[in-house]
Amino acid sequence: MHQALLIPEVLLEIFVHVTETILKPFGPAGNIVILLYRESLAALATTCKAFHDPAMDLLWGEIDIESLLGCVTRLHPLMYCSGRLWNWAEGVRPLSADEVHQFLLIPAELYDFPRLKSLTISTKYLNLFLSHTLHRRYLVTVDEDLRSIVTCCATLEHLNVITPDAANAIDSTSDALSRISDIVRSCKQLVTLSCPLFDWAAWRHLSNLPTLTRLDVGDTRSDPAPPWPLERDIANFSPFSNITALSFLLHSAAYAITVMQHSQFPSLKEFKMDVDFLPLPEAEQLFRALSNCKACETLEKIRVYSSYHKYDPQNNSLSAIPHFHCFTHLRTLHLACFDFCINLDDNILLEAMSTWPHMHDLEIDDLRLHHSPITFRGIFTAIRLCPQLHTLRVPIDSTTFNIDVEPTQHTFLRVLELKTPMFQIANAEALARIIFSCLPRIDRILGSIQCDWDEVNMHIKSLKDAALHVTGAASNT
Structure with missing residues (x-):
């Protein structure tokens, strides 16, 4: 050897x-x-x-205790013979001390497993199977046993805290969220954290963790407001120096806005917000806070989605795009905000693309679909500034065929989705010829209603088939 x-x-x-x-x-x-x-x-x-x-x-660095529960005589038929699959443990009483010893050599406490680094277990059994050597990953559910983790998770690197879904949540009180905050503050070496809402003391703790690189904060409670005042006892946090990915899944954006307004993320590369409601005032606060978080030189991906429509025709337009001009390394921008219209026209699109030379994927969903001011001229002028653009999804005014500039060939664009109202496409054959000559990797234009582009796509296919036939004939001579 x-x-x-x-x-x-x-x-x-x-x-x-x-x-x-x-x-x-x-x-x-x-x-x-x-x-x-x-x-x-x-x-x-x-x-x-x-x-x-x-x-x-x-x-022995990783143990899934629940997969070993089949060693217990009482639980084996429930796990493997009842057909209950993933929810087999619902309503089952916890292990007795005698049943614990049915685990081969596993004692009531896992202190005899010094190599244990990762443990997956429901908190229903935490009092029986707990290890001070827990190191890498812990998958837990929030219930009364959660406090017992606090004393043994100081060396955790990956923590994923799962709450019940909204329909079954029985413990979404401030006490439950306080226990989550206790867990977060006890972890000193976290690399990734996926967790429900926690208090400002926990945020302050995380802001000082040099090991933390990813943070996902989600909320499954039906109450859109956290059980503590957003502004109480909060001061500017220390920079989250090494966080590269930050995401929020929330009912309301107020919690995330407060976090962003008091934070800096100098290494942030990816930001995602998925929120039920995002009214115009909150959207403007969020976008402004994001542009001020010191990530102008690093941020590459921004995705913001709102799920439900609460459209206010009296106050319906926001100039959202200029807030993102500072992110000169931006490669992905997805905005789907259905509570207001995103103010976007040819000039705004051109200015934005001139600041994003690395843009790869741009998607804008706008309520103002029936009278979008973006034109074909604006599209072909703007894409010249982004040679790496792969996907473009924007609303467009398809009734005006006004390409009065000489389109240049863009050989990288692969996905083109132009969302239009239900009007006939003007000059379908002429547009198809321009797409064929200038966007050679586009096989068809997508739309919110695919029949919008059927005629254009038919002409594109005919042109490509003819070109393929000519190329094949030339190779045979």
Whole structure:
């Protein structure tokens, strides 16, 4: 055996590479793949003494306790024979002390598993299966046992806290959210966090964590307002120095706006907001706060969605796009805000594209579909400024064919969706010829109603078929 293989750290790196090679093509969900992964580690552990400890570190680094519950005589038929699948444990009483010992060598507390780094378990069983060596990932549900995690998750790197869905939520009180905040503040080495709402003390803690790179905050409660005042005891947070991805899933944007107004994210690359209602005043506050969060040199992806329509015709237009001009490295911008119209015309589009030379995917959903001021001239003028543009989805005035500029060929654009009112496309054949000559990778134009573009797409197909025929004939001569 080579001397390098006698070094545990070297062996561990090799074994990690072997296991990642097994898991990567299929992901961690496939039971057969997981079995192969664990069998490989077990085989390595029994090969020789030098291999034993590194292989065991990986083999017992992650345990899914719920998958082992089938060892309990009472639970086995519920898990595998009842057909209840994922919700088999609903209404089942927790394990007794005697039943815990049916877990082969697993005692009531997992202190005999010093290699344990990752544990997946419902909090219903946390008092029976808990380890102070918990390190990498913990999947939990929010209930009365959540407090018991606090003392043993200081070295967690990945924490995913799951609440019941809104229909079944029975504990969405301030006390439950306070327990979540306790968990967050107890974690000192988090790399990723996916969690319901938590209080400002927890935000302040996270703002100082140099290890944190991803933060997803979601809210499944039916009450759109958090149970604490948004402005109480809040001051500017320390910079979230290494966060690259930040997302919110909320009923109301007020919570996220407050966070953004008091925060800096100098390394942020991706921002996502999915909110039920986003009225115009809150949208303007959100976009302004985002533009002031010190991410102008780093932010590459912005996605903002509102789910429901509460359109106010008296106050319905927002100049949203200029708020994003400062993000000169922007590659993706998706805005789908249905509570107001996004003020977008040829001039605004041209100015925006001139500040986003790296734009790859631009999608704007606008309520003002029936009288969009964007024209074909604006489209063809703007895309020249973004040579890497792959996808463009915008509303357009399809009744005016006013391409009075010489379109240049754009060889990168692959997806073109022009959302139009239900009017006939003007000069369909002429437009198809321009698309064919200037956008060679576009096979068809998409629309909010596909029949809008049927005639144009028919001409594009005919032109491509004719060109293919000519090319084939020339190659045969």
